[in-house]
Amino acid sequence: MIKKYIGLLSSVIVAFCCIQTVVGQNKLVDRVVATVGSSIILQSDVEMQYAQYLAQGEKPNDDMKCYLLQQLVTQKLLSQQAMIDSIEVSEAEVDDNLNRRMQVMVRQAGGKERLEEFLNRSLLQYKEEMRSSVAEQLKAQKMQQNIVTTINVTPQEVKTYFNGLNQDSLPYFNTEVEIGEIVINPELTKEEKEQFRQKAEGYRQQVLNGSDFGTVARLYSEDGSAPYGGELGFATRDSYVKEFSAMAFKLKEGEISPVFETMYGFHFLQVLQRRGEEVNVRHLLIKKKPTSASLERAKAKIDSIYDKVTQGKISFHAAASQYSDNNETKYTGGMIMNEEDHSGLIPVDRLDRETFTAIDPLEVGQYSKSFLSKDRMDNQVYKFMYLKSRVAPHKANLEQDFAKIQEAARQDKINRKLSEWFEQRKENTFIDINSDFMQCDELKLWINKDEALAAH
Template sequence: MRKFGIALAAFLMLVSVSKAQRTLDKIAGVVGSSIILQSDIEQQYAQYIVQGGNPNPAVKCQVMQNLLTQKILAQQAVIDSVTVKEDEVDNEIERRMRSMIQRAGGQERLEQFLGRSVIQYKDEIRNEIRESMVADRMRGKITEKVSVTPLEVKTYFEHIPKDSIPTFNKEVEVGEIVFNPTLTKDEKAFARQKAEDLLQRIKKGEDFGNLARLYSQDPQSAIEGGDLGFFDRTTMVKEFTAWAFKLKAGEMSPVFESDFGFHFLQVIERRGEQVRARHILIIPQLTQASLDRAKLRADSVYNLLTKNKQVDFSAAAGYYSDDKETKYNGGMMLNAENVQSRTTFIPTDKLDPQVALVIDTMKVGGVSAPILYTGQDTKKSYRIYYLKSVVDAHKANLAQDFPKLKDAAYSDKLNRVVSQWFEKKRKENYIRIDNEYLTCGDLKKWVSTPQVAAK
């Protein structure tokens, strides 16, 4: 709590500095026809502080370099007709503001720190966010055709110095079958009635936002009075989407149920295929009876796997598991830090401690008895685990680690392609940097030759 308070105090101080800077602003950099203001750098540095970063003037050098690359990418995007839609910009602004409001402890406190309203601040950052999104899309276009062949992976590995070959930690492949407690209609009745009562209070004139802050069990939106910002048809669960896109601005839905609990929503604004809505969520409380029923199902499947051996683990996961992410993957858990490669090999130091504790005493091919698992959201479920394989810690080699080495070779090639592109563009564009930033080692190579000579 103390660290958070220090971060907010630092942010407030930097906002004050930023305000003063806007009064006596200066041009910190020039890239072709675009300029970078000192206030742009101060503002991003302030955001870095409020997000938990430690005060460090060297970060401003990195901010300047990021802005230089962003300007070059954005200018090339104009030439190549690379754009972003305004509703995409809206969504990104809303996402950022939700995060900032949550960190600040509410909209009013954030506005105090900013010294202006959230609406004003959104207008101020709109162009910057649009440019940043265009730059990201342009970067994607530059690298969209990059790929690596098996020969390139082999060549990459062979060029790693012998004393620099990485060591990979012990890894495991773990499967799971998840049994979520399910509530009966009677067990859900209290939560539904609470949602119904809140809906009636709003219809009688009470403020939606105030009731959402007090009673909604969606922590992210509750702090904003239930406001979810703009979203499209692919963002929310189907029940929520159905009502959100059915209603007109100002209309409220009845109470409805989704996988999250009981909601009702009000549409605030519609913009093409985007809807802005607010909602109140009431989550039914689990009962011991519901947990007991989940345990009974888990025991039954465990007997099928171990005593009767009527099904294999993959088939059982596909048929019985309540986890939508793993059941269609034969129950196998994916490495959360390497989702793109969809690898099932997980370093043991990255495993959920509850899972690691169970598989630590298991043999390869073994299946655990049902375990009561508590998630980060405090939800409980019963789970059966399967240890498919174990790979001990070892020095990297092509036979065992080709997927990892392929990722590394791809990243290396990606960086080289981007670096070569920027090297060419730096020579084609006039770039000037204020003398204050020429002390940043990496930035000297960015400036045009006459400035270097003058310096």
């Protein structure tokens, strides 16, 4: 029952894909399929979600429409309460979400032109059509976060939760490891950077000489915004790194910046429009790429650090804090955290191949040799690994798996809180489901008993 209530925001923020075209091709006559308070849900809303389900390669399944309508009902309840509680989403948040969705859709379609051809409209037009629905989804998401944000569990609650589980069906955990890393980025000299600055400057001159900025960005920019002609959408000052913000917020509308450098590479930008404390810009990025000489210097540096650590001249944790270029791990003494349960134990089957290969032959307390790898932004880096501990495969228990069980207990508490919230809203909100959907198990939660009996 709980799962049926709260399937919402783990999956309801689904990327839109081509529903207007699908609806148009099938000549669907729209109709109201549910009423939630003062809001209605249309058949086309359900079909829009179903089209995305199919676009992800899933097989046709009409039962899925029951689940999708159930998600939309919970979304309406949350967004309506968000309005009552004065929860707002900014235009910048909506734009950022829309831009991420568009990037995914462009990749799935095989390019901007192919996507626009399929949609039979420009991406900018399609984004505007989606704006109100995305804003509602983001409000619902914020409302759900507000409901559960203060929920935590005590050690006693964790123990009670664990003892209440079926001890014969406890999960079996694979080998887990505690690992650390020291990462060194190849640094370019001013002379080595110049080739990339000159490349960006060459494209800037094309624009200044009359070439269309959007076309040049689509053809040559190395940023994810290239398919949109470099346009980033409205954003606030703190949305960008400081060098980019400084340039974007000092220029006038239509003005083109000089080439400037950020951690990502060399850019130039044009301000398209200002709106209060937000600005919409388009830009072109040329990434800085390591030279063979810079890679050699990085290799020499990390090998020097490795020697100091293995010879006992400095501890691994102190070396990571002092020398590592990975800001995500240097402040934890180089240790990598499990993002799911926030513990230090990571299942080996979730490690990337390079990391697994580096730590697999190590004994606890040993260090791998340095190796060339890539960071999350796909940049080349050198690193070496430290194996702090290795936990053998085992059945879940409180002693070894407290952090995981704590997170499961917290999620269970969140689920129960959300279930209670929806039960209360259901009692105080008019909800009507079209008779065509009354056979759906997922929707029986929202149908009163008299209606349910009449449906049978």
